[in-house]
Amino acid sequence: MNAPLNRRGACPTLRAPMQTGDGLLARLYPVDGGLTPAQLIGLAKAAARHGNGLLEITQRGSLQVRGLTEATTVLFAAEVDGLGIRVRDGVPVETGPLAGLDPEEIADPRPLAEAIRGGIAKAGLAGRLGPKVAVVVDGGGSSRLEGLKADVRVEAWRDDGGVRWCVEVPSAERVVQSEPLDQPLALTTALAVLGTIAELGNQARATDLTLAGTASILATPRPAIQQPPPSFPSRREIGQSSCDRRSLGYVSSTADLTPRGELPISPLEGEMAGRTEGGAGVKELSDGRFAAFCALPFGSVEADTLAVYVEAAAKAGATELRLAPNRTLIAFCPSRESATKATDVAGATGFIVDPADPRSRIVACSGSPACASGHIPARALAASIAAQMLADGAFELHISGCAKRCAAPSHRGLTLLGSGDGVSLIFDGGGTPDASPLAHVAKERVEAAFGRVAGLVSAERRQGETGIDTLRRIGQQRLSAAFAEGT
Ligand code: SF4
Numbered sequence: 001m002n003a004p005l006n007r008r009g010a011c012p013t014l015r016a017p018m019q020t021g022d023g024l025l026a027r028l029y030p031v032d033g034g035l036t037p038a039q040l041i042g043l044a045k046a047a048a049r050h051g052n053g054l055l056e057i058t059q060r061g062s063l064q065v066r067g068l069t070e071a072t073t074v075l076f077a078a079e080v081d082g083l084g085i086r087v088r089d090g091v092p093v094e095t096g097p098l099a100g101l102d103p104e105e106i107a108d109p110r111p112l113a114e115a116i117r118g119g120i121a122k123a124g125l126a127g128r129l130g131p132k133v134a135v136v137v138d139g140g141g142s143s144r145l146e147g148l149k150a151d152v153r154v155e156a157w158r159d160d161g162g163v164r165w166c167v168e169v170p171s172a173e174r175v176v177q178s179e180p181l182d183q184p185l186a187l188t189t190a191l192a193v194l195g196t197i198a199e200l201g202n203q204a205r206a207t208d209l210t211l212a213g214t215a216s217i218l219a220t221p222r223p224a225i226q227q228p229p230p231s232f233p234s235r236r237e238i239g240q241s242s243c244d245r246r247s248l249g250y251v252s253s254t255a256d257l258t259p260r261g262e263l264p265i266s267p268l269e270g271e272m273a274g275r276t277e278g279g280a281g282v283k284e285l286s287d288g289r290f291a292a293f294c295a296l297p298f299g300s301v302e303a304d305t306l307a308v309y310v311e312a313a314a315k316a317g318a319t320e321l322r323l324a325p326n327r328t329l330i331a332f333c334p335s336r337e338s339a340t341k342a343t344d345v346a347g348a349t350g351f352i353v354d355p356a357d358p359r360s361r362i363v364a365c366s367g368s369p370a371c372a373s374g375h376i377p378a379r380a381l382a383a384s385i386a387a388q389m390l391a392d393g394a395f396e397l398h399i400s401g402c403a404k405r406c407a408a409p410s411h412r413g414l415t416l417l418g419s420g421d422g423v424s425l426i427f428d429g430g431g432t433p434d435a436s437p438l439a440h441v442a443k444e445r446v447e448a449a450f451g452r453v454a455g456l457v458s459a460e461r462r463q464g465e466t467g468i469d470t471l472r473r474i475g476q477q478r479l480s481a482a483f484a485e486g487t
Contacts, residue, residue, distance in 0.1 A: 048303035090120070096325075123191060363408040365379075398415040
């Protein structure tokens with residue numbers, strides 16, 4: 001029996017993979033969060049048997065298996081079932097990888113996330129919401145989910161009255177945030193937003209909601225509220241809270257709106273793997289265990305390499321592994337000593353264990369030869385030019401094997417784009433996917449060309465300036481001249 005391909009616009013899943021240049025891509029997210037070493041090794045071996053042996057951890061912390069066929073997808077899914085790995089389906093309601101275990105979190109987000117999942121099921125919303133609608137419930141702490149795009153984001157907030165939750169929605173015009181709400185009211189408010197999105201049709205997203213409509217939902221008191229909220233602190237005080245990290249105004253009425261302006265809304269990057277910015281180091285958890293963090297360079301790993309790492313980490317004492325946002329893998333260990341050993345093993349395997357690793361600032365798709373559409377070996381090129389990235393993280397680079405730009409369709413910054421006759425430099429300061437190439441060089445000259453651009457940015461960088469601002473100030477003409485010099 002062949003697997004059904006995913007419908008147009010839907011995200012790939014374990015049983016409905018997506019066609020890519022190197023075959024079918026299946027994406028899975030373990031329901032229970034963690035995997036035993038035996039499960040992850042079994043999964044890697046199954047990926048090697050039924051796919052092309054490449055696995056990826058995505059920006060959202062899902063696992064992708066590449067190079068499957070319609071026939072092997074079914075076999076791969078059966079092996080995943082056989083390993084006892086339950087995978088998520090339906091509307092994703094995501095919590096951080098350390099939810100309930102992070103001593104610094106404001107609140108354990110899992111009960112509220114579970115209640116939202118239950119509410120979605122009870123209201124029959126799963127079949128009516130679009131395939132890309134997502135909810136994030138963020139308890140705060142060290143593993144916050146700040147960078148993940150969500151149609152509804154619920155964030156923990158603490159004041160003298162205890163823990164409450166802010167509901168945040170990126171409407172058509174700007175991000176709107178509720179007052180801090182008691183958990184029952186946060187639940188009904190989040191479900192009300194999802195219900196309103198569903199009413200717009202099964203391709204709708206929160207960004208299709210009007211500002212006034214969204215504000216009205218977020219400001220409307222609902223029966224679930226247990227008691228009137230106490231008086232709220234001033235904006236200055238709110239600035240200390242999790243909810244107000246973007247200096248958003250509360251919406252206590254539709255008139256209480258602040259301009260969207262330059263607010264940094266959640267990034268548009270989707271699930272495609274390619275970028276690495278995961279955490280590193282060892283962290284003590286509230287249950288006495290220790291978490292050892294590492295990240296996959298460019299989000300990708302060979303199945304054999306993954307299996308070797310997991311075996312060694314298990315030997316060092318790791319009993320559980322979790323996939324985490326930003327291409328991160330976390331090994332849960334019984335002691336600091338075993339977690340340190342697991343980190344050392346990760347470093348020796350070639351994984352990123354230092355946040356300053358320049359590979360963490362490059363997004364690269366599979367490229368050639370893994371992807372049939374690839375004109376350049378994007379990840380190999382990324383590895384070879386990583387050392388040219390500036391030490392202070394001045395800018396981020398996207399390397400794409402072809403014009404589809406799978407890994408970062410809305411990347412802001414510099415992009416190297418492969419084509420049949422060379423590599424183009426693109427600068428996009430605003431995340432518009434159709435930004436035009438500035439200059440073009442032959443493939444064998446791209447490393448030197450990029451080195452000149454990196455050198456120019458390094459020389460021009462001003463203290464306190466963002467990388468995008470430096471690139472804008474340099475301007476397209478000089479960037480173009482540096483890249484194409486001598487061609
Ligand atoms: S962007 Fe990269 S992964 Fe996507 S189709 Fe092109 S070469 Fe393949």
